[in-house]
Amino acid sequence: MTYMIKQKACRMMGMALPRTDQMQLDQFYEKLEQFAQREIGYPVAFDFDYSALIPFLSFSLNNAGDPFMPMTYLLNSHDFEREVVSFYAQLAKAPEDQWWGYVTNGSTEGNLYGLYLARELLPNGIVYFSQDSHYSVGKNLHFLNMRHIMIRSQPNGEMDYDDLRETLRIRRDAPPIIFANVGTTMKEARDDIGLIRSILDDLAIEDRYIHCDAALSGGYAAFLDPPPAWNFEDGADSIAISGHKFLGSPIPCGIVLARRGHVDRIGHSVAYIGSVDTTISGSRNGFTPLLLWYAIRTLGLEGMKQRTQHSLETAAYAVSSLQEIGVEAWRNPQAFTVVFPQPSPAVREKWQLASANGFSHLICMPHVQRQQIDELIADIQASSGADP
Ligand SMILES: *Cc1c(COP(=O)(O)O)cnc(C)c1O
Numbered sequence: 001m002t003y004m005i006k007q008k009a010c011r012m013m014g015m016a017l018p019r020t021d022q023m024q025l026d027q028f029y030e031k032l033e034q035f036a037q038r039e040i041g042y043p044v045a046f047d048f049d050y051s052a053l054i055p056f057l058s059f060s061l062n063n064a065g066d067p068f069m070p071m072t073y074l075l076n077s078h079d080f081e082r083e084v085v086s087f088y089a090q091l092a093k094a095p096e097d098q099w100w101g102y103v104t105n106g107s108t109e110g111n112l113y114g115l116y117l118a119r120e121l122l123p124n125g126i127v128y129f130s131q132d133s134h135y136s137v138g139k140n141l142h143f144l145n146m147r148h149i150m151i152r153s154q155p156n157g158e159m160d161y162d163d164l165r166e167t168l169r170i171r172r173d174a175p176p177i178i179f180a181n182v183g184t185t186m187k188e189a190r191d192d193i194g195l196i197r198s199i200l201d202d203l204a205i206e207d208r209y210i211h212c213d214a215a216l217s218g219g220y221a222a223f224l225d226p227p228p229a230w231n232f233e234d235g236a237d238s239i240a241i242s243g244h245k246f247l248g249s250p251i252p253c254g255i256v257l258a259r260r261g262h263v264d265r266i267g268h269s270v271a272y273i274g275s276v277d278t279t280i281s282g283s284r285n286g287f288t289p290l291l292l293w294y295a296i297r298t299l300g301l302e303g304m305k306q307r308t309q310h311s312l313e314t315a316a317y318a319v320s321s322l323q324e325i326g327v328e329a330w331r332n333p334q335a336f337t338v339v340f341p342q343p344s345p346a347v348r349e350k351w352q353l354a355s356a357n358g359f360s361h362l363i364c365m366p367h368v369q370r371q372q373i374d375e376l377i378a379d380i381q382a383s384s385g386a387d388p
């Protein structure tokens with residue numbers, strides 16, 4: 001991507017940017033270029049080029065309201081937004097014409113939306129989520145003031161289904177809302193929605209809701225073989241997926257999908273925008289749907305499969321290379337995330353490795369190459385005093 005700020009003198013409303021401010025921007029750009037080289041610890045892909053969309057930054061795009069309804073403000077990208085959510089509805093096997101969705105600011109919003117729907121449908125419900133859930137879940141439950149119970153996790157990060165079953169059994173008076181993780185943050189463990197559904201069936205619990213936090217794995221779950229149980233056919237009522245993670249985007253974004261009937265219960269018509277207020281934000285980003293659309297159209301299903309394959313191969317390579325130097329690395333089946341005992345602070349900082357409870361992870365998103373893994377391994381060896 002060309003560095004547009006450098007090419008053009010910075011101007012805004014006819015005024016030039018002061019020289020020292022220009023220097024601040026230039027220095028920031030150079031730092032970002034360096035940081036991007038060594039980013040293997042967070043689940044965001046960097047291998048994108050959206051320069052073709054730069055001209056659209058000249059407009060105040062705004063997608064306020066429901067993307068499936070007409071809107072009085074015409075500088076919106078609802079057409080593109082609908083194509084994006086339709087694409088993901090297909091990947092997530094949503095029931096034909098019986099789903100709804102929109103482009104969010106990310107999965108924290110998508111998860112908030114799913115939990116909000118669940119609360120409107122089951123006001124007395126109790127939310128069950130595992131210990132390994134993303135930190136934003138607690139915040140969302142606090143916003144919504146929902147009752148909740150934390151379920152134990154298995155060592156691999158997956159929900160402990162025995163604990164879920166036992167906990168559900170003694171709380172039969174309140175309808176359960178299951179918050180499942182498809183790709184936990186630290187270990188990329190995937191809660192099995194099919195299994196969760198059969199536990200609810202066994203207990204003859206009919207009033208229930210399953211939300212799938214597929215922030216991480218939702219972008220590629222459909223391309224795994226066999227795919228995890230994560231979609232609407234498996235039993236999900238709503239699903240959140242992050243756009244900036246697997247596809248990659250300069251602006252955080254995501255997709256939320258839900259069964260149509262659930263959403264119809266909460267929409268309110270708003271005369272001011274000439275649309276229906278079914279989303280969480282009022283003004284909504286009109287640029288991110290263009291980014292997602294552009295990525296989907298250029299990559300296609302084939303490109304996404306290739307990216308998935310590349311990441312799986314890099315992750316397998318990282319596990320075996322770490323094990324070769326005596327580091328006890330492991331990963332969940334078909335995961336991009338590699339977990340290992342945390343290396344020295346210098347190594348963690350250099351490679352931006354997220355760490356918790358003595359463990360670090362690296363995430364082989366599509367931009368991560370073997371060469372970076374090799375460099376990380378050399379750094380770990382050097383810092384532990386072993387022979388390089
Ligand atoms: C990243 C992530 C989130 C939060 O998603 P954002 O798009 O960053 O808001 C939630 N849950 C899981 C499992 C995640 O990996």
